[in-house]
Amino acid sequence: DDPAGTNLHEKIAVIANNSGIPVIGPNTFGMINFQARLNASFTPEFSRLKEGSITLASQSGGIAHLLGFLAMRGDVGFSKIIGLGNRLNVDFSEIIDYLMDDEATRIIMLYMEGIDNPTHFLAAVKKHQHKKPVIIYKTGSAEKSNQAAKSHTGSMAGKPEIYQGAFSQAGILSLNSAQSLLDTGKALAAAHLPTGDGVAVLSGQAGPALAACDICEAYGLNIVDFEPSTQESINTFLPPLALRTNPVDMGPAWYDASAQSGIIRAAMNDHQVNAILLLTMFASANANLLEELSVFLTESKPTKPIISCILAPPGIWDESIRKLEESGSLVNYPTPERAAMTLANLVKYRSLQLRPTSDSKG
Amino acid sequence: DDPAGTNLHEKIAVIANNSGIPVIGPNTFGMINFQARLNASFTPEFSRLKEGSITLASQSGGIAHLLGFLAMRGDVGFSKIIGLGNRLNVDFSEIIDYLMDDEATRIIMLYMEGIDNPTHFLAAVKKHQHKKPVIIYKTGSAEKSNQAAKSHTGSMAGKPEIYQGAFSQAGILSLNSAQSLLDTGKALAAAHLPTGDGVAVLSGQAGPALAACDICEAYGLNIVDFEPSTQESINTFLPPLALRTNPVDMGPAWYDASAQSGIIRAAMNDHQVNAILLLTMFASANANLLEELSVFLTESKPTKPIISCILAPPGIWDESIRKLEESGSLVNYPTPERAAMTLANLVKYRSLQLRPTSDSKG
Known part of the structure; x- marks a missing residue:
């Protein structure tokens, strides 16, 4: 809501888009790429994580840190952790397109508060036809969370039922806590999928x-x-x-x-x-x-x-x-x-x- | 369901009751009393637990072990851990009476599958008028659990809604997982109770x-x-x-x-x-x-x-x-x-x- 910040954001977006440069952030803690041995985050301790096949794209740095630290304690390995932040020109849709083609990523794990263009995101996921599991933890079901999400990353969290229905239609598995997201990602990365119930x-x-x-x-x-x-x-x-x-x-x-x-x-x-x-x-x-x-x-x-x-x-x-x-x-x-x-x-x-x-x- | 075992159980009960001897078990892993520095269980590692003010009475040795090991990892302290097993003459009612008067116990934590005389148990809790928090985790809501509980400790698990309603009426807080039971017991033992929501x-x-x-x-x-x-x-x-x-x-x-x-x-x-x-x-x-x-x-x-x-x-x-x-x-x-x-x-x-x-x- 800061006009100066909004102006700067727009200016950078024009330059980045004209030059074809994807920009992670702004308002991000950074990213970690285990294949490239790159820790471009402000938390050097992320380098202690085990390498694995799960990539996390998170709208919140706090939740990315939470999941990273839980993963260290629960022995879960990651391929990449990416803080999307204010999503200048890399939003969930763009990161889905990238990760579906990234050989080191087998499981796509998302943390979402709310996005401006859900239709665009869902189309991006559907396009890849269950090529890789996409699992998501979305907060903002509460009234206060919804207000807070708007202030945090500039997007309304929206009606939870609408998101849940759309996720199911796109083949996205929705989880209800950070721990459950990590537990399920770990199993999808490691286990055979059961062929029945x-x-x-x-x-x-x-x-x-x-x-x-x-x-x-x-x-x-x-x-x-x-x-x-x-x-x-x-x-x-x-x-x-x-x-x-x-x-x-x-x-x-x-x-x-x-x-x-x-x-x-x-x-x-x-x-x-x-x-x-x-x-x-x-x-x-x-x-x-x-x-x-x-x-x-x-x-x-x-x-x-x-x-x-x-x-x-x-x-x-x-x-x-x-x-x-x-x-x-x-x-x-x-x-x-x-x-x-x-x-x-x-x-x-x-x-x-x-x-x-x-x-x-x- | 073993007639020889049932006979022996009855014989011991007569001797114990005539002599006024409370018997923990049979079919128990034992008990731990941190004040008495007594580990009368078959798991010496329980002695590693921190001393605290929570006492756990459990109908299952497996759940007592689960909670004990989770407590070691989560830094939760116990006063006593008691495996009730087949409850010769010490059932939940008797242990409630004992623990309400036990100075070292401030929080009473129960794991229950099903009991023969729920009315007796609820009366025992109500008699003490919220003197100490009683929190419970009861399994057996599923059809298969109900059958298994009967086989395990000889009692039907019963309709979950009936148990839940009765617990509330007796002022017993019911939790829905072993982890939640331990989390809540830890907070009740350590924190001031909030005076509102x-x-x-x-x-x-x-x-x-x-x-x-x-x-x-x-x-x-x-x-x-x-x-x-x-x-x-x-x-x-x-x-x-x-x-x-x-x-x-x-x-x-x-x-x-x-x-x-x-x-x-x-x-x-x-x-x-x-x-x-x-x-x-x-x-x-x-x-x-x-x-x-x-x-x-x-x-x-x-x-x-x-x-x-x-x-x-x-x-x-x-x-x-x-x-x-x-x-x-x-x-x-x-x-x-x-x-x-x-x-x-x-x-x-x-x-x-x-x-x-x-x-x-x-």
Whole structure:
């Protein structure tokens, strides 16, 4: 709202556009490009991030910092982090066009407050026909946020329902928190996409299985009845009194990596099962479990996603989990609820993929 | 469902009851009592937990382990952790009676799947008339969870709506995830309870403020219009173009601890403000901010709660945040959404407190 600033912004825009120079910003913290080993931001600590295949384009420097620091703590890797700021001539539409062709970017993650030309943005996404997952976290649903967004980056946040509907039509998966955006990006970057909504919940303890099942059912996942051959196979690993149907309480075999491997393999071979939720809390009795299970998981090269919550006191299992994630065996989260919610988001993304975009002819 | 086990359970119950011996379990991982320096669990690592004033009674050993490990990572302290297991003669009702009189317990945290006699439990809670906060996470809302709960600890999980209504009537705050239970317990143990729903959102960056505002409005917090004197005071610390109304974007003064202290003080003195959400992401420009802000926050001894999301790369600010939490200045969370949600839960707990319990005569 500063006339002097607006004038300067316009002047630079004319020069940049006439010269064909894309300008990131102004009012940006900068950008990081891990392939180019470039940290052109005012936060040198971003260089500590792991390199990966997710690119974040953010309308807010604060949210980019939040996601970056959460990623450092959650071991999520980035390809690029770009602060769009006041979007002189590089807006969400332009960055989508660039990122869809950028080989180092496999997942496009967006943080949005509001944009001047949503139609232009949605057309840019649709044009690329689900070539890469686009996931978004948009704030500004609240009245006060809406006012604040206008002041922050000069754009009205707008009616949330209208944005949500448009995102779905364009095949964009919308998430409702910074943590959920990062959790889902991590899984999309690392895991196979489930080919359906059937899930097997395999847990070392019953309580975490219940917590996961509540989320699964609330968000449309199908906790399948196993095929008879699957159930027979699982029954050989657990005593009759155990909870052997889905969800499976692997507790009676929690010290026994070969039994757990057998149960995972049986569930993996079930045609109804599209993904596995694997939940295991550390205890003295299962202290060696993860090391032994790692051999099986790394060798079995699962083609169905395993989303896990494997949790121990700090310093125990951390390195094993990191290796399992690196080998592509599973994607891990610190709570059963976040693991289940992330799996639900993968299934939701797949359903968006299957839906023809509203203006496609195919 | 094992007749031999049921017989043995009954025999022990008779002996225990005749001798007046309360028995924790069977089918329990044990218990931890930090005052007695007793770790009678099968997980020696629980001894690493910080001592605090929260006691957890859990129907599931897996969830107790989950919460314990999350607490180690989130710096939450416990007084006792008790695995109720199959509840021979110590059920939720009996543990409530014990904990209400236990001086070392200030917050009672429960994990429940389902119980045989909910009326008995609710009566036990109501009897103590909000003497201590009781917060609960109950699973078993899903059909599959309900079946699993029955198999796990022999009790039907039951209709979630009935449980939720009964919890509210008894003044019990119900949370919907393990993380939310722990977040809320941490705040109840550490912070003053807000005396109303008015909140000031003070943020070093606009994006995190928007994320927090969306949660605040969705969960019934009131992002107040500041009193004129408050607004005038805040205006002296920020340039005219900044977002100076609530939510306040302190970004233009993000290197300036004295300006931020002044803004926090002004908001704290506003009669409409019952709590402050303080959001600050690290960047090079504000690297020294937290150390300087700490002096003000520690000396000002706020009587209104400050719920914060102050986040930096690992190793930066961690120690400062820990000290601020220990001094009682604020309670910190890793995302703006979790900070805002926790504040909403504090306000909700207070509204439960104000409501007379359904059978009270007062």
